[in-house]
Amino acid sequence: MLSNNPHWNQISSMEFDDLFSLSNDFNPQSDSDEYSMLLDDLIKEETSSPTETDPYQLQKALPDDSAHESRVPTLECGVCGAPALGYNFDQITCESCKAFFRRNAFRDMSQLTCRFSGSCVINIQTRRQCTYCRLKKCFDIKMRKDWIRTDEEKRIRQLQKLTKEQKKSHRLFNDHLDTLSLAIVSRKKKQLCTNSTGQ
Structure with missing residues (x-):
């Protein structure tokens, strides 16, 4: 059948064998290995690029307790010293002192009395013991009662x-x-x- 076609007759037997035989250096497995190695290198470059840092990975890399606490500023209530979340009535206060000020800011101070001549120390433990001194301290740190909604x-x-x-x-x-x-x-x-x- 090859002899009937003039084109096939011009091809030498060596060329014909070369067409259908794979070269010794071609190995599909090694080519796929090279491809996967290139892909791995590309992924490493993408993830380790210094310009783009994933904040979630950065947070996981930091130690949980000491480094995180040093970066986040801790707010302290100006009235009792308890941990505070933010500003209330123009001053940094805890939720307890915020609620106390909202309830008592419009009370007449002359009707309130202190058992210890107005010299109570207000902290987390003692803040509920003297209404007069706690309210006085609220006004001393300049909490604004005009910010309370009617x-x-x-x-x-x-x-x-x-x-x-x-x-x-x-x-x-x-x-x-x-x-x-x-x-x-x-x-x-x-x-x-x-x-x-x-x-």
Whole structure:
């Protein structure tokens, strides 16, 4: 059959053998190994690049207790010295002193008395023992009672919050209706397509 084709007759037997035999240096396994090594090197370069550092990995690499505490500033209540989360009525206070000031800031100081002539030490352990000295210390560190909301302001804020939530729920309900109507329309289109192809 080869002899009938003039093109095949021109190819020497050596060339013919070369076409169908694999060279000795070609090894699919070694090529895939080289490819995987290149891929591993590329991944290492991506992960170890100094410009991009994953903050989660950085946090995991740091020791949990000492290094993390040294970086995060610890806030201390100006009234009793307890750990504080932030500013309340223009001063850094704990949640307990914030609530105490909100309840007592409008009380008349002349009606409050101290059993120890106004010289109580206010700290975490003693802050509940003397209302007068605790409130006095609140005013001494310049907590502002004009920042406390009145009952009318609280009602207005609650109404604003309620209307905001209603708008949000109404928007969610409208979105839900839109998705339902879209699903119904797509189902009808599908039915029309199947009916037209069936006919």
